Amino acid sequence: MSATSLIPNAAALPGEEWRLPSRGRVAMFCLIIGESAIFTIFVVAYIFYIGKSLYGPTPQQVLEIPVFGTICLLSSSFVIWLAERALERNKIKLFGAFWALTLALGVFFLVDTGFEWHTLIYEKGLTISTNLFGTTFYSLVGLHATHVLFGIVGLTTVLIFTLLGKVREEHCERIQVLALYWHFVDAVWVVVFTVVYILGR
């Protein structure tokens, strides 16, 4: 009794091909939509509070455009695409090289942000509690940096598996799903960069 299963009349569906979207991709797109909503709230807060700090320091006085980090992060999106392509063509070594380069670029970005924050905190006296600008700046840029950090954890995991020789062509789709997240993190940086370093100054 408990093991029965009644299947409705499978009246054959002649020649109908049954294709469904990949669940990994669907889930990653959903995650990206959800994350976008979080970033939207932080970006809106940032824009709303531009110029509303009652005391200094102001963005004009302390912020410098992080050219190096931005170049690193944005180019990593291109490099990870090269890695995806290499894996599609079953060139595992090339894939590993591009993947490692992506990871390095991500790490450079984080290190660059770290130096920027160090300068801001210890030389220019801006902390998260200094003023409204500090609060919104560190939380928005920090939120993005946290996402880069999560991306780096993912990238590192894949790199370790690559070095152990476990990554093969059939993992292409999973790798592409992870790459989607990395592209998203890059795209968010374009928004954050525009809002914080161009509009906000």
Add this chain to the structure above:
Amino acid sequence: MADQTFPIGGTLDLTPPRVAKETFLEWIHGWVTTVDHKRLGILYLLYAILFLLVGGAEAIAIRIQLAFPDNHFLAPDTFNRLFTMHGTTMVFLMGMPFLFGFANYIVPLQIGARDMAFPRLNALSFWLTAFGGAMLYYSFIGGSGLYGVGNAPDVTWWAYAPLTSKAFSPGHGVDYWALSLIIAGIGTLGGAINIIATVLSMRCKGMTLLRMPLFAWLMLVVSGLLLITITPLTAAQVMLTIDRYLGGHFFDTQAGGSAVVWMHFFWIFGHPEVYVLVFPAFAIANEVIPVFSRKPIFGYPAMVAASVGIAFISLGVWAHHMFTVGMTSVDNTFFVLSTELVGVPTGIKIFNWLATMWGGKIRFKVPMLFLTGFLFQFLIAGLTGIILSIAPFDWQLHNSYFVIAHFHYMLVGSIVFAIFGGFYYWYPKFSGRMMSEKLGKWHFWLMLIGFHVTFDTMHFVGLMGMPRSIYTYEADRGWAHLNTIISIGGFVQAIAVLIFGFNLVWSYYKGKEAGNDPWDAWTLEWSTSSPPPVYNYAVEPEVRSRRPLWDLKHPEDPDWNYE
């Protein structure tokens, strides 16, 4: 039963069941580590019932306090904590877990899938939600740190700034509120992602989007809505936590921050959240009403479009909670109009349900009784909503008991009624046994009477000017008798809910054997055994219409000739 009527060779797993009975520890271990969507669904539902009882007990304490003028049953600060916890519990720990419980159990069965798309994510989501709830309630003992008396959050469930700042809310009550909801929110996000991936990527052969049961459609829409509504709350609570722990100034008016920004962020979450809670009710109505009216749902494409429409419009109505804040008249007008616009797709839904019942051979079993109550109360809740959306009227009645009555008509009269209906409808599938009809009828009628005694009367005290969130009132206000009546109604509802709880337990042991398809229903979940085997379907089903079981039972007149 049905399996003798339709024997299909080769689809049955005839492996004999395990002989050795599992020990108690094995049983516990099995439930804690489970990744089966049906077990997780049941865990979600039990969790929701637990918090329905807890939140209900809080409501009863509140009603005892308010039953008489100048009452001292509760201290003022306890009262504040109780209504904060009541609201937070009912929204986050009762409403949403019911949603996920039903979605988890029913959706994979309805779309002919083996499990959810990500079973382990599913388990993670449940346990995050569960620990979020546990953490919130831990605040009762740990809210002031580990020393001193505990304090639960006492800032209302919408937690307006600047009351939530360190200066006005010392201790850790607010921190528990924010952190536990961030954790539960991550669980919710995981659950929503899982449902979307399941519905889009796990459908059995032939189950196109427009052949999918409306229940699955509604769960898809509500999950999509959750993706973009629960996350703003998480963002806002992260900001609040930054303010409280790191000395940030997001909502600190002394440093240029704005308290109104919190209101916007909260209600950008908070209003769509109401639709998040009501969509499962729609989903249940879409299954129960056609089956008990013996007619296919009227206007299937219109129902799908209306659901998507409601989700879309609900994202642009949040500031109708803020008419008294002092927005510009342009803003006010926009939010009045957008709020009234919600009435159009919801109206379509109500008319379609009525049209489904019209001319049908209605069987008033307990599920249908509850869903009929749902229809009536949902209509009234919608109408008072339209009334409240008119800004000048809202200026009069903002934060009065009229508003409380309005949204309890939605939350209790519509959502909880539909959830009860859903329980009576799917309980045979969950457990293999029917719930007692007799107890069910007692439950329904007491619930209906108690509900109307409480919440109809609440409209009047609201119109007489009684504000919400007050812990007592003077005798000469003229609200005393009505409040006593409201409280009596609350007790009647409590008795009804206890009967329901008793019925759940009693029927599990003593209920009538249900068989696979006790209601003669049409969706795939009724084709498998009750309760379904772990693998759901031994052979992947194929469907050719919206009512696969109708096609199976009536091969001479299948639905696909008409779709």
